[in-house]
Amino acid sequence: MSVRNALLGLLGQRPRHGYELHAAFEAVVGGKLNWDVKPAQIYTTLSRLAERGLVVEKALEQAGGPEKRIFAITPEGRNELLEWLAAPVKTEHQRDKFFLKLMLSLATGEVDPGLVIYAQRASLYQELHDLTIQRENVDPASELSRIMMLDRAIMHLEADLRWLDMIEARLDDIRRQPLPEPKARPRGRPPKTKNDSSGR
């Protein structure tokens, strides 16, 4: 959805053709390392937007070169864009791949959870190191938006590192507690008779 709405926004700036949109998207997210979208996805998204009447194919440009389809936003498209811009964004902090790994290391006993934490910490520090160096080489006078994105990543890494310290400090307590298991349920489907009053 975000890619779709970003394309609406970029077309809200001015009409563009697909190739231009792809380049504009890449620039605004700070490079394809941050958010890689393939040209094919741009084109399929554009056709879906067109089907819904949010964008229209405006004209063909053909200044000597090959034919290019130019897209423009419609009033309906602009309404959607405004709605999207004004709505807050939900984060996904409770879904965590590392946490899953840690829990499975505890559950299986295959690898010492301490080592899982250590490997993660080393990797986070390496990322933090790389971002810190990148950040130093960005010119705040002209590329402040890039710095803002780097700062976001840096701050999240800092938080992750502190969280790891916390987990490590409490690892022995975590080990002592039973691992979360699914709630026990009677086998099979519960009978669906009129007399059944359970759960009411």
Place this chain on the structure above:
Amino acid sequence: MPIVETEKLTKIYGKGETAVTALKDVDLRIEAGEFVAVMGPSGCGKSTLLHLIGGLDRPTSGRVLVDGDDLAELDDTTLTEIRRRRMGFVFQFFNLIPILGAAENAALPLVLDGVKPAVAKAKAVEWLERLGLPDRVDNRPDELSGGQQQRVAMARALTNDPALILADEPTGNLDSRAADEIAGLLRRISSEWGRTVLMVTHDPRIAANADRIVFLKDGTIVNETYLESHGKGEEKQVRERMELL
């Protein structure tokens, strides 16, 4: 030869029932030019380690070798000499002399060492310029920001051309922006100016500037992580992980 090497370094404060083991059997090697960060929870022995390596305190047992010299075998005069000539210290509090200008503050160790004031000041100004304070050499500490004062303290630590810089929470008293700047300078002190830097910090962001992070817990080294700046990091970490498993 490593510039710093500790062997089973142990420090116990106090005696009997109230004895506190601040460091236990720490083996640490630091190569010349390396930038090493020491991290760990409060009270784990970070400052103690720095003080023992800096010869500010004597170990209960074990050894500290600086440039191959066993600090325990030196008399106090020689130890003081080594501290002055081969080491520079930077602390959380800048401890500048209020009535002296930036250059005079930075030149002080050299002047106390008997260097002519004009020569000492020239050397100090050189370092203040490298550390980004070319236009503040005559300002007194109360006319400088915290980050600028810390730069003066760093220049003071560097004027006698020490091979080893020891920094205990050098950014502990600064906001995050000034802290970043100081951390960046510490990295340049190692990568551009070839000094060895051993820094204690509890701030991950500051530690991430180092070549290596050493994690202390309850007085012992529990982990170490090498950080690589040229994309080789991942490969090396994978290797480290394989060795662990």
